[in-house]
Amino acid sequence: xxxxxxxxTLSLSPGERAALSCRASQSVSSYLAWYQxxxxxxxxxxxxxxxxxxxxxxxxxxxxxxGTDFTLTISSLEPEDFAVYYCQQGSKWPxxxxxxxxxxxx
Amino acid sequence: QVQLQESGPGxxxxxxxxxxxCSVSGCSITSYxxxxxxxxxxxxxxxxxxxxxxxxxxxxxxxxGRVTFSLDTSKNQVSLKLSSVTAADTAVYFxxxxxxxxxxxxxxxxxxxxTVSS
Numbered sequence: 001x002x003x004x005x006x007x008x009t010l011s012l013s014p015g016e017r018a019a020l021s022c023r024a025s026q027s028v029s030s031y032l033a034w035y036q037x038x039x040x041x042x043x044x045x046x047x048x049x050x051x052x053x054x055x056x057x058x059x060x061x062x063x064x065x066x067g068t069d070f071t072l073t074i075s076s077l078e079p080e081d082f083a084v085y086y087c088q089q090g091s092k093w094p095x096x097x098x099x100x101x102x103x104x105x106x
Numbered sequence: 107q108v109q110l111q112e113s114g115p116g117x118x119x120x121x122x123x124x125x126x127x128c129s130v131s132g133c134s135i136t137s138y139x140x141x142x143x144x145x146x147x148x149x150x151x152x153x154x155x156x157x158x159x160x161x162x163x164x165x166x167x168x169x170x171g172r173v174t175f176s177l178d179t180s181k182n183q184v185s186l187k188l189s190s191v192t193a194a195d196t197a198v199y200f201x202x203x204x205x206x207x208x209x210x211x212x213x214x215x216x217x218x219x220x221t222v223s224s
């Protein structure tokens with residue numbers, strides 16, 4: 001299953017709302033997770049099963065969607081949110097990741 | 107607190123076998139599904155495969171059967187071997203774990219860079 005993320009880069013200011021898209025080449029039901037990765041660090045899970053926040057993740061992060069279209073929304077960007085975000089599907093083998101969206105400071 | 111730490115040679119010659127170990131603390135390796143994921147410099151993430159204490163394994167067909175996984179319960183370690191490496195296998199290699207085979211990866215190691223070069 002190919003996951004296509006858009007846009008590749010999102011240039012926003014702190015306090016703005018970010019909406020990141022992930023589209024699957026076939027249905028993944030709700031088996032979709034979102035990760036955040038900062039330079040030199042491992043990814044960390046933000047959202048699992050499309051809309052459930054992982055432990056310790058702030059409420060400004062939310063996920064929505066099912067089937068083939070998913071969105072990660074950051075309601076108000078904090079300075080520490082500028083990073084690369086990946087979606088990952090767990091519906092079908094092999095597990096696959098999207099190409100990533102970089103959220104950068106405008 | 108679950109912690110994972112990858113270790114192994116940072117440089118491997120083409121056609122040789124890449125061997126990495128993931129040392130786990132804070133939980134038993136019988137508790138989770140253990141995956142390896144890699145990331146070429148400046149690029150995205152690729153799932154390599156997983157192993158579970160039950161003996162269940164799965165690997166990415168893109169690696170054409172070059173992958174072997176193992177568990178050492180006495181040392182609480184997970185290992186990866188990737189044979190016949192080429193420059194395309196140069197990447198940061200992460201170990202990660204999840205509660206189920208398809209569940210998200212809850213814990214990650216910091217990653218280790220492996221360069222394939224003569």
